[in-house]
Amino acid sequence: KAGVTQTPRYLIKTRGQQVTLSCSPISGHRSVSWYQQTPGQGLQFLFEYFSETQRNKGNFPGRFSGRQFSNSRSEMNVSTLELGDSALYLCASSHGPGRANVLTFGAGSRLTVL
Amino acid sequence: QKEVEQNSGPLSVPEGAIASLNCTYSDRGSQSFFWYRQYSGKSPELIMSIYSNGDKEDGRFTAQLNKASQYVSLLIRDSQPSDSATYLCVASSTVSNYQLIWGAGTKLIIKP
Numbered sequence: 001k002a003g004v005t006q007t008p009r010y011l012i013k014t015r016g017q018q019v020t021l022s023c024s025p026i027s028g029h030r031s032v033s034w035y036q037q038t039p040g041q042g043l044q045f046l047f048e049y050f051s052e053t054q055r056n057k058g059n060f061p062g063r064f065s066g067r068q069f070s071n072s073r074s075e076m077n078v079s080t081l082e083l084g085d086s087a088l089y090l091c092a093s094s095h096g097p098g099r100a101n102v103l104t105f106g107a108g109s110r111l112t113v114l
Numbered sequence: 115q116k117e118v119e120q121n122s123g124p125l126s127v128p129e130g131a132i133a134s135l136n137c138t139y140s141d142r143g144s145q146s147f148f149w150y151r152q153y154s155g156k157s158p159e160l161i162m163s164i165y166s167n168g169d170k171e172d173g174r175f176t177a178q179l180n181k182a183s184q185y186v187s188l189l190i191r192d193s194q195p196s197d198s199a200t201y202l203c204v205a206s207s208t209v210s211n212y213q214l215i216w217g218a219g220t221k222l223i224i225k226p
Binding site for chain 1: 145146148150156157158159160163165202206210211212213214216218219
């Protein structure tokens with residue numbers, strides 16, 4: 001059974017550019033969540049999608065956006081990149097919201113902004 | 115603001131001893147609790163989930179929940195160097211639309 005696949009694994013961008021990250025969930029999982037992880041801030045929740053609808057959103061500026069497609073694959077976009085956006089972006093999938101919402105994480109996309 | 119608090123550590127425990135990791139949460143409506151383990155350079159992975167007051171055991175791991183005290187703990191018996199990792203405590207509440215609230219994690223070091 002394939003796990004959660006994130007692409008690209010590593011990328012380098014410059015300030016002002018934009019980036020799109022992709023996440024393919026485990027087959028059968030309909031929920032995808034995105035997190036930002038930095039050494040100083042730990043794991044910060046970005047947003048959660050279920051059946052193509054955003055269910056929850058974290059406290060990030062509007063430069064961070066996402067979407068989910070009908071096949072449950074998800075993308076997140078960061079526009080007008082800032083140095084502080086350098087981080088590991090983790091995607092996690094699950095069957096969906098509920099009491100036993102167990103997440104399976106992908107390996108992450110490491111973004112460096114120069 | 116709903117919060118999950120953990121001591122950042124590092125918590126240093128001798129090999130073979132019991133490691134005790136603790137977590138408190140602010141949202142009294144929280145009903146589900148999870149412990150994830152994250153090795154350095156890797157992604158988090160689920161260790162335990164607990165939904166009811168009391169203890170839940172799985173091998174060397176025991177999760178404990180006390181909703182009255184808003185307290186969750188994870189005990190690791192017979193600690194091994196391979197248990198060295200950061201442990202993340204997570205809470206979920208129906209009030210918050212099942213949004214997961216993550217603690218900052220406790221770094222555990224098992225000394226051989």
